[in-house]
Amino acid sequence: MAMTATAGHAHADPHHIGVVIEHPGPAPKRIVTAYGFWVFLLSDIVMFSCFFAAYAVLVDQTAGGPKGAEIFEQRNVAIETVCLLLSSFTCGMASIAADVRNRFWFYLGMTVTCVLGLIFLAIEFKEFADLIARGYGPSRSAFLTAFFSLVGCHGLHVSAGVLWLLTMMAQVFAKGFRADVLRRMMCFALFWHALDIIWVGVFSVVYLLGSGV
Amino acid sequence: MSDQTHTHVEHDIAPGDEEQHSVGERILGYVVGLGLALLLTATSFFIAGTDLVWQPSIPVALIVLAIAQMGVHLVFFLHITTGPDNTNNVLALAFGLLVVFLVVGGTVWIMAHLNQNMPPMDQIMPMRR
Numbered sequence: 312m313a314m315t316a317t318a319g320h321a322h323a324d325p326h327h328i329g330v331v332i333e334h335p336g337p338a339p340k341r342i343v344t345a346y347g348f349w350v351f352l353l354s355d356i357v358m359f360s361c362f363f364a365a366y367a368v369l370v371d372q373t374a375g376g377p378k379g380a381e382i383f384e385q386r387n388v389a390i391e392t393v394c395l396l397l398s399s400f401t402c403g404m405a406s407i408a409a410d411v412r413n414r415f416w417f418y419l420g421m422t423v424t425c426v427l428g429l430i431f432l433a434i435e436f437k438e439f440a441d442l443i444a445r446g447y448g449p450s451r452s453a454f455l456t457a458f459f460s461l462v463g464c465h466g467l468h469v470s471a472g473v474l475w476l477l478t479m480m481a482q483v484f485a486k487g488f489r490a491d492v493l494r495r496m497m498c499f500a501l502f503w504h505a506l507d508i509i510w511v512g513v514f515s516v517v518y519l520l521g522s523g524v
Numbered sequence: 525m526s527d528q529t530h531t532h533v534e535h536d537i538a539p540g541d542e543e544q545h546s547v548g549e550r551i552l553g554y555v556v557g558l559g560l561a562l563l564l565t566a567t568s569f570f571i572a573g574t575d576l577v578w579q580p581s582i583p584v585a586l587i588v589l590a591i592a593q594m595g596v597h598l599v600f601f602l603h604i605t606t607g608p609d610n611t612n613n614v615l616a617l618a619f620g621l622l623v624v625f626l627v628v629g630g631t632v633w634i635m636a637h638l639n640q641n642m643p644p645m646d647q648i649m650p651m652r653r
Contacts, residue, residue: 338536345538349613353620360624364631389569396561399601403554406540411547501540504601508594515590519572520583 341494348498352505355468359509362461363516370521372453379454379521382442388518391431392510395469398427399507406500412488421480424503428473435466458517465513468506475499539613542603557600564593 337343370379405420439459442448449459479499482492537543542550568589571582598604604613 341541342536342538345540346536346612346616349539350616353616356620357623357627360627364628367628367632368635385569385573392565392569393562396558396565399597400554400558403601404551407547407550407554497538497540501602504540504597507601508597511590511593511597515568515586519568519586522572 341490341497344494345497345501348501352501356505356509359461359464359512362457362464363512366457366461366517369453369457374452374454376452376455377447379458379517382447383518383522384438385518385522387434387438388514391434392514394427394431394434395507395510398424398431399504401427402500402503406496409483409488409493409496414483417483418480421476425473425476425480428469428476432466432469432473435462439463462513462517465506465509468509472499472503472506475502536612537603537607537609539604540602543607543609553600553603557596560596560600561593564589564596568593 401420401423405417405424408414408416408420442455447455449456476499479492479496482495486492542553545553568586571577571585571589577585598617604610604617606614
């Protein structure tokens with residue numbers, strides 16, 4: 312009796328460790344989609360780490376131009392940081408509202424997230440425009456090239472995130488909380504939270520370390 | 525019959541998804557995360573501009589605070605846990621972090637030692653003839 316039982320489960324228990332696992336079949340699409348997007352986000356973080364590495368190498372190569380401490384304004388960076396942090400929170404509220412299919416709180420959360428993201432982008436754009444107007448554009452020194460490419464790359468991601476956010480609001484408006492729309496909403500929330508994580512690195516390494524040392 | 529035990533494997537949890545919680549508990553999680561992140565951010569900005577602490581410790585403190593805040597974001601916003609249903613997500617994250625440390629650490633290490641490993645310029649110039 313024991314023999315036949317062991318033989319019958321041989322394929323599931325090749326090393327005879329006594330535990331037979333009943334495979335539940337392929338994972339639901341929500342898990343597969345989110346996991347794939349998670350791997351994409353990690354590769355995006357690896358790409359950002361290259362920009363961080365370039366910045367760390369080039370931070371002292373100012374070629375007679377301004378150093379970080381001379382051009383960074385901590386008050387603006389603090390406002391940007393709070394905006395992005397609050398938008399991450401409201402994005403979380405919107406994804407909870409999407410899960411319980413509450414349209415009002417979903418639209419409210421997404422609108423606040425969008426406004427906070429736009430305030431962030433406006434402050435960053437103004438900072439870049441001021442620097443270029445003073446002659447401190449990306450071509451001034453290797454340090455400024457690395458600074459503009461790192462912070463600008465993050466800003467481009469936020470811009471793409473705002474466009475994606477508006478698309479999600481339009482899709483919920485047109486199609487309702489369908490399963491595919493909810494999957495996209497989950498990926499958007501992951502993307503937005505990951506951008507906030509990268510911004511933690513940017514404001515710590517670029518702005519705070521740069522203005523202190 | 526035999527000592528075999530049948531265990532039913534539940535599916536993993538998607539990154540960003542939580543285990544079954546009520547709406548109130550989920551909102552509370554985000555509120556706690558927001559509070560911790562705001563606290564760490566305020567500390568970072570305070571430390572960067574203060575004269576109260578030993579100055580050479582400031583860069584280390586800023587980096588430690590940044591890593592702590594990234595951890596808070598991962599746990600409270602992205603819901604990465606150490607549970608068995610999260611193993612795939614954590615392993616992917618661990619591999620990503622490995623590559624990040626190799627890229628950043630390797631670049632900084634190599635570039636910082638580049639100058640002293642090069643022969644001086646007056647020795648290079650005759651070699652190029």
